[in-house]
Amino acid sequence: MEKSVVKQVSGNSDISKDGKVCFSKVGGQAVIDGVMMRNKNKVAVSVRTSKGKIVSKTVNMSLLSDKYVTLKWPLIRGVYNLFSSMIIGMRTLMWSTNMHIEKEEEKISTKEMFITILISLVFAIGIFVLLPLFLTNLLVHKAGIFFNVVDGVFRVLFFIAYILLISLMPDVKRVFMYHGAEHKSIYCYEHKLPLTVKNAKRFSRLHPRCGTNFLVIVLFIMVFLHTFIVTDVFYEQFLLRIALLPIIAAISYEVLMFSAKYNNFFTRFVYNVGFLFQRLTTKEPDDKMIEVALTSLKLVVKDDKKRGDTVSDMS
Numbered sequence: 001m002e003k004s005v006v007k008q009v010s011g012n013s014d015i016s017k018d019g020k021v022c023f024s025k026v027g028g029q030a031v032i033d034g035v036m037m038r039n040k041n042k043v044a045v046s047v048r049t050s051k052g053k054i055v056s057k058t059v060n061m062s063l064l065s066d067k068y069v070t071l072k073w074p075l076i077r078g079v080y081n082l083f084s085s086m087i088i089g090m091r092t093l094m095w096s097t098n099m100h101i102e103k104e105e106e107k108i109s110t111k112e113m114f115i116t117i118l119i120s121l122v123f124a125i126g127i128f129v130l131l132p133l134f135l136t137n138l139l140v141h142k143a144g145i146f147f148n149v150v151d152g153v154f155r156v157l158f159f160i161a162y163i164l165l166i167s168l169m170p171d172v173k174r175v176f177m178y179h180g181a182e183h184k185s186i187y188c189y190e191h192k193l194p195l196t197v198k199n200a201k202r203f204s205r206l207h208p209r210c211g212t213n214f215l216v217i218v219l220f221i222m223v224f225l226h227t228f229i230v231t232d233v234f235y236e237q238f239l240l241r242i243a244l245l246p247i248i249a250a251i252s253y254e255v256l257m258f259s260a261k262y263n264n265f266f267t268r269f270v271y272n273v274g275f276l277f278q279r280l281t282t283k284e285p286d287d288k289m290i291e292v293a294l295t296s297l298k299l300v301v302k303d304d305k306k307r308g309d310t311v312s313d314m315s
Contacts, residue, residue: 024190026301027209028293029089030178031096032171035289037182037296038088041066044299045092046292047099054292057095058299061088078253079246090117127162128155129241133234143232152223159219163280173283180205181285181293188294195298197290205282206275208260212282213274217252217259225251 028037034047041063046056064080065071071080090113098107108116132154140147166172187203188195207213222241225248229240259270285293 024186026186026189026297027085028182028186028296029085029092029211030175030182031093032100033174033178033292034096034099035178035182035185035293035296036089036092036096037185037293037300039300039304042300042303043088043092044296045095046296046299047096048288048292049099054295055099056295056299074254075250078250081253082249086117090114125242127158130238132158133238133241137234137237141232143230143237145227148223148226148229151226152219155222156219159215160277160280163277167280176281176283177285178289178293180282181289183207183210183282184285184290185293185297189297189301195294195301197287197294200290200294201287205284206278208271208274209256210274210278210281212278212280213259213271214252214256216274216277217255217270218248221248221252221255 026037026039028035030036031045031047033049034045036043036045038044041061042058043061044056044058046054048054063084065077070076094108094110094113101107132151135154136147136151140150167176181200183205184200184203185195186207188200191203193199222244225244226241229237229244231237231240255270259267261267
């Protein structure tokens, strides 16, 4: 996208004069005392060790989507990218965690991380699918729109309560700060500014392509698609909700990409609702956290000649 003057819209997102949100395909994830960045087939993760040193790891991935073009098709790409991101996220999270463990025998193995992720998924399904459904059945005895609205309200309330609860933990609060650093750094790149702490810190910590926005969209799409589940049998309601998850993820991904790329009434509504939740999942980072995020970002965009950006020293 060509350079253009930007203005603040609703105090949250930078929008260009042509009506499009500044957009790139660079994405990231906060990890333990660090940030992972991804650009095309390159992934970099940087963490700040207990000694104050920034340590980085870069990996060039072989993408299945480059081999099988069908994985880039609308809807299909959403499911593929979700699973791909989960695998990359698991590996980078494991690496960042192990960087803070001195004894080799105490480091987390791939098997242990996989079991942890699996348990987390079961817990998430129990809290955000099974429990809301159970409580809704206690209050509403007939499947329909009202049933799914109540189910959706319970799910949103549990999501907010969960975020508020874990945000009380000091380690999670630091992850949320690195999450904010990730967003600020990506904004800096998308606006074609030199990648410095001074430039990055001026941007919002809220970004329209955030995973939090994706989860919020999932919650809304769930309410809509669950309307087509007409059975009143509890186990059938639960199993059908699980079966719909890939479809929900696929549609949500397309809505997320559309809402991040364009500026109209619908997209503003989508990402502004997402921004409300991002205020819970991101915190304002300090300069050292932004420096870590920019270190990862520079590693994945340094060969991006199309942008023509000059990689500069941290300020």
